[in-house]
């Protein structure tokens with residue numbers, strides 16, 4: 001079988017060096033990659049590097065090898081175009097259909113999915129001109145990954161950093177797998193909670209749970225590949241930030257509640273994949289709790305945490321069209337308990353996991369039934385958490401209309 005053809009566009013930002021790593025990942029996972037740099041990006045990484053790493057000829061010009069009509073052929077033949085880094089200038093050109101070099105010509109002739117991974121200073125990213133160009137590109141079906149927050153070129157930090165190449169690769173892999181399917185979450189803001197909350201007893205101890213956060217992260221990654229703006233509220237996962245998601249950190253149920261409710265205010269979808277502690281210690285000892293010779297430990301008094309999912313379902317009444325999704329882990333009478341929980345919580349969809357031997361916390365696989373408030377039941381066979389995530393998004397997009 002022919003290798004999938006990927007065009008890696010590189011525009012003139014310092015993050016161009018990170019695209020070498022992305023190129024490596026693409027070639028090593030069996031893609032035929034044609035690198036198309038802009039002239040200015042060659043100040044950062046030279047053509048010889050791209051040519052050696054890709055095994056393909058490299059040019060920024062439409063005037064090289066004219067007999068092969070490269071300005072048309074490269075785009076036409078591509079299965080995916082990814083531009084990383086995409087500068088403010090490149091986004092502007094793409095949004096306006098300018099075509100003054102090989103990469104911009106390629107963008108006009110490509111009919112395959114296109115992914116932009118912008119990288120620039122925060123001011124440039126936030127400028128209304130850039131934001132409007134991004135909105136235009138998204139409206140036309142491109143996947144524009146939100147930049148990461150962190151260290152920028154100089155000593156400054158902020159939003160505008162190119163996400164890790166591994167994570168951009170993950171987006172490319174998923175977009176390629178979707179083939180010609182439209183990014184059906186484009187223009188949607190989705191909020192996902194992931195991980196497990198920890199309720200502190202003292203500065204060194206907490207009550208926690210074994211949730212790994214992997215299912216929530218799979219939901220975030222698949223939503224980015226389907227074009228959504230993603231806010232990921234994570235609790236104690238230690239997992240790398242998915243490219244394109246705004247990651248908010250929360251430690252306890254109280255912090256998670258605050259972060260989720262804030263992000264939910266303008267969300268189209270909220271998915272509560274986090275394992276939220278139902279109880280927290282009634283008191284927090286500011287110093288380490290010490291054992292005392294000859295004394296039994298004092299019992300730990302617990303108080304209830306608020307039910308965030310139920311609260312979201314109630315608040316949603318003020319937000320017409322918002323879809324609320326919950327998760328439930330059950331051991332017995334899975335479907336009956338799931339139906340009952342769906343009703344009690346008042347959410348639209350409930351993903352019910354049967355907790356069993358193979359389905360341990362932290363695994364890469366999952367098996368579930370997605371219950372719909374309208375009575376529907378969608379079984380998802382044992383498989384990658386990503387497959388379950390895509391089924392959830394299929395059901396959500398149906399509800400969003």
Ligand code: CTP
Nearest residue numbers: 272274276278305306307308309326327328329
């Ligand atoms: N959840 C929540 N806030 C809580 C507890 C749970 O938002 N304080 C959410 C979880 O994120 C999950 C769903 O509720 O989406 C189901 O949680 P689960 O613990 O299974 O439900 P409970 O109501 O606690 O039922 P059970 O009696 O089975 O523990």
